[in-house]
Amino acid sequence: MRNLLTFDIEEWWQANYRPAGPQPEDRGDDRLESNVARILRLCRKHRVRATFFVLGQTATRFPELVRRIQADSHEIASHGFRHGLVSTMTPAEFAADLEKSLSVLASITGHRVRGFRAPSWSVRTDRSWFFEALAAAGLDYDSSLFPARTFLYGDRKARRSPHRLAGLVEIPASTISVAGQRIPFASGFFFRLFPLAFIAAAINRLNRKGRSAMIVLHPREFDPEGPRLALRPAERFIQYVNVKGTERKLDRLLATFEFASIGECLDSGELVV
Ligand SMILES: [Zn+2]
Numbered sequence: 165m166r167n168l169l170t171f172d173i174e175e176w177w178q179a180n181y182r183p184a185g186p187q188p189e190d191r192g193d194d195r196l197e198s199n200v201a202r203i204l205r206l207c208r209k210h211r212v213r214a215t216f217f218v219l220g221q222t223a224t225r226f227p228e229l230v231r232r233i234q235a236d237s238h239e240i241a242s243h244g245f246r247h248g249l250v251s252t253m254t255p256a257e258f259a260a261d262l263e264k265s266l267s268v269l270a271s272i273t274g275h276r277v278r279g280f281r282a283p284s285w286s287v288r289t290d291r292s293w294f295f296e297a298l299a300a301a302g303l304d305y306d307s308s309l310f311p312a313r314t315f316l317y318g319d320r321k322a323r324r325s326p327h328r329l330a331g332l333v334e335i336p337a338s339t340i341s342v343a344g345q346r347i348p349f350a351s352g353f354f355f356r357l358f359p360l361a362f363i364a365a366a367i368n369r370l371n372r373k374g375r376s377a378m379i380v381l382h383p384r385e386f387d388p389e390g391p392r393l394a395l396r397p398a399e400r401f402i403q404y405v406n407v408k409g410t411e412r413k414l415d416r417l418l419a420t421f422e423f424a425s426i427g428e429c430l431d432s433g434e435l436v437v
Contacts, residue, residue, distance in 0.1 A: 165371040166434060168335070168378035169214035169423040170307065171203060172281060173233070174222050176384040176391055178247045180284040181316075181399045195390050196222070197229055199383035202411065204236055210418035214238050215425040217281040217307075220245030220265030223272055230272045239425040240269055241279035242303075249286035250308070255293045262301055279426055282308035285337065288319040295330035305430060307378070309336040312346035315398065320346065325375055326435045333436050335426060338377045340366045351380035356406040360413050367421055376435060378426075379417070385410045 175193035207214055216233050218240055223230050234240055244250075245265040250258055262280070269277050280298050287294055287308040298306050306329070311322035324346065326335045339346040348354040349366040358366075367377040384390055388408040395403060417423075429435045 165374070165376065166422045166424045166429055167367060167371070167376045168426050168429060169207075169212060169418075170217065170281075170378060170380050170426065171214060172217045172219075172243050172380065172382050173200065173229075174219040174243060174247060174283075174382065176387070177393060178219065178222075178283075179393060179403060180247070180249050180286070181393070181395055181403075192225075193222075195387055196226060196383055199387045199390070200229055200233065202386045203381075203383065204233065204238075206411065206415060206418065207236065207238070209415075210423075212418055212423045213425045213428060214423070215241050215279065215427065217241045217243035217279070218269060219243045219247055219283075220261075220268045221247070223265075223268050227272045230269070234273050234275075239279070239427040240273050240275070240277065241281065241426070242266055242269055242277050243281050244283055247283045249284060250282045250291070250294055251286045251288075255297065258294065259297050259301075262297060266301060276302065278304040278430075280306050280308065282306075285310035285317040289322045289329075292330065295332060295334075299331035303332060305333040305335060305426060307335040307337075307426065309334060310348070310351075311336045312339050312348050314348070315402070328436065333430060335378060335435065337380065338366075338370065340369055350377050352382065352385065353402045353405065355379065355381060355413070356385065356410055360416055363413070363417065364420060367417070371421075376429065377421075379414070379423070381410065381414065 242265045245261045309322040310318040313320045338350040
């Protein structure tokens with residue numbers, strides 16, 4: 165049973181919190197390349213391919229970085245162009261942002277992009293125009309639904325396993341069900357919050373049911389010394405708790421479980437339904 169390894173490639177300040185102070189549009193990121201290099205080293209060590217959802221704006225500033233990821237045989241997918249919340253966009257605004265991100269990535273990699281992940285899980289199942297726009301743009305899959313309600317995002321009504329939706333395959337964030345509650349465990353904050361043993365048990369539980377778990381991490385989560393946003397206490401906790409443990413935890417999980425990119429698992433037919 166293979167699990168899915170994914171990263172959202174964006175700069176350290178790309179987050180969609182309510183601003184707690186002045187938030188310049190573009191701050192640059194002089195640690196992104198070394199953080200991504202850490203991720204690539206870890207993938208090489210475990211001989212695993214991953215899906216990298218690259219933000220269009222970031223790809224424009226760091227085209228060489230995208231080529232380096234591609235040179236290691238990883239899959240490049242889209243994380244939108246400017247990290248806007250889909251929930252705040254009109255269908256026309258979203259279509260333009262999507263198109264811009266796809267053309268930037270295709271021009272750097274020379275390949276058609278197959279997958280999309282919305283910034284900050286900002287999509288709900290009832291937003292049918294979003295899924296139709298992805299299918300119309302020729303994508304094969306989406307990974308934007310978060311099937312549990314959280315402080316910031318999520319859709320409790322979304323399905324928990326990969327499924328077909330509007331001509332695409334939808335691959336939602338991984339959750340386990342405990343006493344009727346859906347518990348996310350493998351993405352960003354939840355990955356950092358929970359101990360390794362809990363995450364490993366949750367992956368085992370999904371795998372025993374024939375389902376893949378999907379890990380979702382960002383370069384900044386591999387950088388305990390990196391710059392930090394000025395945030396309110398709850399949001400600061402969400403953004404930065406246990407950053408120093410991310411790399412070790414992922415290293416152990418990659419040694420314990422089998423992982424692959426979304427594209428590989430789609431092609432082999434092992435993901436869906
Ligand atoms: Zn993001």
